[in-house]
Amino acid sequence: MSSRVLPDFELLMPKDLGEGLQLLSRHGSDVAIMAGGTDVLVMMKANYRSPYVMSLAGIGGLDHLDWAPETGLRVGALTTVDQIEQSGAVKQHYRALWQAATLFATPQIRNSATVIGNLLRASPAGDCSCAVLALGGTVVLESVDGRREVAIDDFWLDYNLTARRPDEIAVELRLPPPGKGTGSAFRRLTRTHEDLAKLNASARLDVDGKICRTARLAMGCVGPTTQRLPKCEAILVGKAIDEALLKTLDDVIQSEIAPIDDKRSTAEYRRAVAGVLLRRTISQALAD
Amino acid sequence: MKKCEITLTVNGEQLTTMVAANQTLLEVLRENLGMTETKYGCGTGECGACTVLLDGTKPILSCLTLAAAMDGRHITTAAGLARDGQLHPVQQAFVDESGIQCGFCTPGMVMKTVGILARTPNPSDEEIRHGLEGNICRCTGYAKIVSSVKRAAELMADQSAAE
Ligand SMILES: Cc1cc2nc3c(=O)[nH]c(=O)nc-3n(C[C@H](O)[C@H](O)[C@H](O)COP(=O)(O)OP(=O)(O)OC[C@H]3O[C@@H](n4cnc5c(N)ncnc54)[C@H](O)[C@@H]3O)c2cc1C
Numbered sequence: 001m002s003s004r005v006l007p008d009f010e011l012l013m014p015k016d017l018g019e020g021l022q023l024l025s026r027h028g029s030d031v032a033i034m035a036g037g038t039d040v041l042v043m044m045k046a047n048y049r050s051p052y053v054m055s056l057a058g059i060g061g062l063d064h065l066d067w068a069p070e071t072g073l074r075v076g077a078l079t080t081v082d083q084i085e086q087s088g089a090v091k092q093h094y095r096a097l098w099q100a101a102t103l104f105a106t107p108q109i110r111n112s113a114t115v116i117g118n119l120l121r122a123s124p125a126g127d128c129s130c131a132v133l134a135l136g137g138t139v140v141l142e143s144v145d146g147r148r149e150v151a152i153d154d155f156w157l158d159y160n161l162t163a164r165r166p167d168e169i170a171v172e173l174r175l176p177p178p179g180k181g182t183g184s185a186f187r188r189l190t191r192t193h194e195d196l197a198k199l200n201a202s203a204r205l206d207v208d209g210k211i212c213r214t215a216r217l218a219m220g221c222v223g224p225t226t227q228r229l230p231k232c233e234a235i236l237v238g239k240a241i242d243e244a245l246l247k248t249l250d251d252v253i254q255s256e257i258a259p260i261d262d263k264r265s266t267a268e269y270r271r272a273v274a275g276v277l278l279r280r281t282i283s284q285a286l287a288d
Numbered sequence: 289m290k291k292c293e294i295t296l297t298v299n300g301e302q303l304t305t306m307v308a309a310n311q312t313l314l315e316v317l318r319e320n321l322g323m324t325e326t327k328y329g330c331g332t333g334e335c336g337a338c339t340v341l342l343d344g345t346k347p348i349l350s351c352l353t354l355a356a357a358m359d360g361r362h363i364t365t366a367a368g369l370a371r372d373g374q375l376h377p378v379q380q381a382f383v384d385e386s387g388i389q390c391g392f393c394t395p396g397m398v399m400k401t402v403g404i405l406a407r408t409p410n411p412s413d414e415e416i417r418h419g420l421e422g423n424i425c426r427c428t429g430y431a432k433i434v435s436s437v438k439r440a441a442e443l444m445a446d447q448s449a450a451e
Contacts, residue, residue, distance in 0.1 A: 003331075004328070004331055005310070005315075006310035006311075006312065007310065008309075008310055009309060009310060010290065010309060011290075011292075011309035011310075011354070011356055011357075013356065013357070034354075034357075037352055037353065037354065037357075038333060038352055041312075041352045041354070042332050042333060042352065045331060045332060053309070053354075055354065055356075055357045057357045058357075105422070106333075106336070106421045106422025106423075107347055107400070107403065107404075107419060107421065107422055108333070108336060108339055108347045108348055108349045108400075108422050109333060109349070109422065111342070111346050111347060111348050112348055112349070112352065112353070193421055194334065194421055194422060
């Protein structure tokens, strides 16, 4: 049950990144960082408590969305899901992320929710998270001691747990530029459009002629974190992808996922549809 | 708890008020400022009853927005749409098409419609339904709300042609 009233906390409103990092170096693990607040405030209305909440809203220069063919895409800590949906460059070059943004929540939530907040929430149902895992990329973390980059493959350690240290702010997400034959896609299954995914999937394929050179497949809601599907990826690499090959994934994926029963679906249902969702996502990426 | 003073421009009027760190924009509008047109539905971002516009056109959820983080920003509520005693075309359209039954979702629906039409002045049925996601109505079954949005688009086109 959620409460009407938020619990008490002290609100930190740094005016620039340096001040924010100083505050974190002092108060570290007592701080809940807030970007759009669509997760943090809902959790606080339930049972989550934190002595300090630090809003990033007053820090300028964090809402950028820059694309360049040589360097790829840079997504700032305050860049919203709506900005992703409205971006022609994302639609063209990072189709999976764009599709995740268009299917994500509702217009009001998209106007507030950030992509980086979605990654930092470390929920296995995160839609942008699933697309970002398939696309590959790095999260830039900054503290008073400097910056470091963590590959998205190493970013989620467990349910609601990331590689971020308590004194760090995630300042940017970087996605590599796509190659000539790169295509990507994102799909999800939900009960109603507004609900979180029962299951989501994303694929990025680099295809040369008809041959798949590399494959990154990601699935959510089948384990404690959004995860890659390495065995399924291995089946695609070096081959021309056709219906017969795709059909073989239905069995292989069963050994890569460990879904649970929850209010959105049963584990049995998730197992039954995982292969279907994956095949459709791959076909969609091939058509991109 | 520590309070801080913030200034909001609500419906064009600059208002200064003391807020606690944990007050949402919705609470400040309703309780501090007495502007009860914006409704509390679910409190967790699902229903859209608390929708207000940020900077004139961007629908956001006032129940999931901290008031203190909105210092200096421009907010529009349903009561800020009418001009000189004349209903806004979106409000008029909801009246004309009977897009209102119990009325509780209406302020949110109206604000959302302004947001939809700001981005898509001439939306298809599909675009209207996609745009209305996040605003729940338990009475109408949505058909009349969709026709209200369509009617609003016509009225606004007429209005800008006349100007
Ligand atoms: C009604 C509703 C529907 C939703 N639907 C969807 C959906 O369809 N798909 C989906 O994936 N999610 C959905 N969500 C969840 C949520 O909107 C997303 O996870 C969103 O991307 C979170 O972004 P935010 O900016 O609001 O994050 P916040 O709530 O501000 O933060 C989320 C987490 O990230 C941390 N954090 C944020 N920014 C930083 C930073 N720069 N550095 C370090 N830590 C940081 C916070 O401390 C917190 O732990 C929904 C939520 C609601 C309320």
